[in-house]
Amino acid sequence: MKKNVKDIMTYFIGSLFPMFIGFLSSPIFTRYFTPDEYGILGLINITYSYINVFFISWISSCLWRYYNKFKNKNELSKLLNIIISIFFINCFILIISGFLITYLIPSLNEYMILLLLKNIALLTGGFVGYYLIILRLEGKAFKYVFFSSSVAYINFVIMLLLTFKFSWRIEAFYFSQILSNFPFFLTFLLYIGKNTTEIKPFKILLNEKKILKEMFLFGIASGLTIITQYLLSSGDRYILKIFRDLSELGIYDRVYNISNRSVFLLIGVFFNTFNPFIYDKLENDIKNIDKHYENLIPKYILFIFPIVLFVSLYSKEVAFILLGEKFRIGYTIIPFVVFGTFFMGINTFFEVKLKFTNIKYVLRGYIFATIINIILNFIFIPKFGYYAAAFTTTLSNFILLFYLAYKSRIFKLKYILINKINYTIPLIFLGISTVSFFIVRLFFNPNLLFSIIEGCFYFFMYIFITIKLNKKLLK
Template sequence: METSITSNKTFFKNVVWYLLGTTIPMGINLVKTPIFTRHYSPEDYGYLGLVLTIFMYLSTVSYAWLASCIWRYYHTFESKKILKKFYSNLVFLFGISTIILFIFSLIFLLLYHSPLLIFKLIIICFFHFIFKELLGLYFIILRIKGEAKESNILLITQTVSSFFVLLFLAFCLNFDISSLILSSAIIDLLYLILLSIYLFRQGKFNQLKIKFVNRKYLKLFFGFGSFIILSSLFTLLIVSSDRYILAMYDTIENVGIYTKVYDIAQISITALVFVFFSVINPKMNKELANNLSNSNILLKKYLFAYLLILLPVTFIASIFSKEFAELLLGKEFQEGFQIIPYVFFSTLIYGIITFNQNKLKFSNRLKSIIIILFICFFINLILNFIFIPQNGYYAAATSTLFTYLIMLILFFKADSIDLLESKKDLKLVGTQLFILLLFFMIDQFFRKIVNYTILIAVIEGIVFCIIFFMIFRKQYKELKFL
């Protein structure tokens, strides 16, 4: 009993820290968006979005797979008491990956160096992604070790500091839109220097030795990492390749509008998804690593908890998409509000897919994941080329949502995690949807009979949330047993 109480206290402490570590940076991003979408033009955001997307591809090839290897193998190396070998091989691979990023960045720079803004963005993004990814790996290790407080304090101070640097660069020094990236790179570099000093004094660098770099471990990491590279690239292409197709058939201004509206909508739901998975990942990954054959019990429990928390938030937020855009975006960007619900639900669905993906990864059914993602990418590509020329970024957003629905079906066909066996939980989700649809109809009726304002939207949203919580308060209370 005492162990259970201690576990619940730890769970809630971690939830609080992850909420702070997500909501504070998200709040700063929400403050930044209306400021800087009024300060910089859609064209500026168009160039920034295209360059950032390229570097996301490069970062996926270079670094993203290393983060997945940490989640996959940290507990294995820890149980064998060979973490020194784990860290040494990880740092070695990070160095190789940085060389790869440099080569690709140089090629990109030689091919695209005009206008001057693109040239500057490429150089700044190169350093930004190196610093960001290195810090990101450190944060992941802290999370795996259960140090939620430490990792989130670092994340919060990092975000707050970069925001103040951004304000200084943009409004005191009159920097162009590259200040959005440069401010983060400056703070990340400062953090890396301070972190290096701290780790050196703690003697942590003594764990890193070239003699620990072993072909066996490199092969293990790269074998899993090559799959991560492919799966991450296909996922990223599904989400972002439409920007380049849009640039082929539309203006750079509309690319900027689509990029910013999509990003701000995605971040809003992704922040909550991140909190949820940050809390459950340590226990879920241990279960998948050590008790895979019986993991469906825990996975179903987490999945329905995910729907209980995220489905109402996503649905209610979608109802107020227009007000969301008016609050958070500059006037030139607000016309893109219609795509916000599609982005919200795409993000929600991908969170659901993550449960199936994780089980397939630990089951070593990596080929199945690659095949599903390739099929979905191909479907998305065809849809974009067919519909974007006529319907612009609206078609891009709807194509992405449709692709995620297909992906969801295919992943549950590959491994259903016995979802349909829980009739009680399925009935609960159905009841949720029914009530949320009632909220939508009430809102549509309300908008026709009153002079609808943002204040009314806020009040209505609060009322919907209170009603929903009261109806399902019993189920929310049971979440403490997660």
């Protein structure tokens, strides 16, 4: 069996547990916490997403970009020293900033503990995230799955104890993250000690100014791109807060996260498997990357699109199972969210290539899409609320997809799916399934059990047809 087949099965099976935990926690905690509390939680999480860019995410981008370069030169020790030096400087700045913000803005004093816990959770989670990136780049699928699944399990158990045993409120979200990340925070420190010939944090920052400058410039460009990504996907929360109430924001944020997670975890499985291959080719064989993309993108579509389609068709049932009663009203936005996430996954192919060739196009594309999204949100959210927010975000991601694909100069992709019958037949079956779905509902209103059986039948038939026609799909 080919390595990528083993890896994709490992990542898929491994993702089922965190996915199950995530879906199990939603109906539990949406019955315990109020929409207003989820509104506060959503605003804090989104705000810290932007803070995360300056302190955590740009380092992650540099790891993805430069790991193979340092490894090929047998200089991983140098890279690890740089990473740990910058990280601990950022720790100091972020914690001090947290106290200063609450001092300068007295209205935030009531959230001081919550913000402090979020600071620590952000730092520990970011540090563990660096280790997970290295495991993915090294192709260590089982180890990655073990660590990520363990974090999810420990976090869930601690969250249950804090809420139902000790009656904590939303601060339990962040404290459970800190405790679940801490063992793996120590594990990464041990990894650094083992793989670093000499640990000399801060000193290396003075001795490696050239590579630091290169990494910093790349990090700035990546950071600006990430900020625009966040604005594109979550900037609508601030506009909702301006024009609508906190409860509506809480409903939108919870439904959006559940919908996004249902697809994004599988997208993660795909890219966890193929990212080591993609980054290796971009570093060492970039002239042939288009040929590899022409093989990978159809696989992505065949693997991810059926999930997107069936989650969209059965959005009402998904909301009934995964959300508390007060949140289920938002089920109508689920199709927009999952399709937007699907487009974001395709964008990743073109974005990664452009980061190695001409990163300015990535930044321009995201800025353009974000401006469109913000303008449309200000126009339509006051009247249509979170329905407009979900639709405009999906539309903006679709526009971004065409821009990045055009700038990537990959033209043959549009012919791949229609020229190969082993790709078109599974997609035709999805079309037939969709038509059947609506015909059934013209004559009667099926109950939850019927919908589950019907959806499973369509899904497993698709799997059977796809595998039958594409026995070498993952080779």
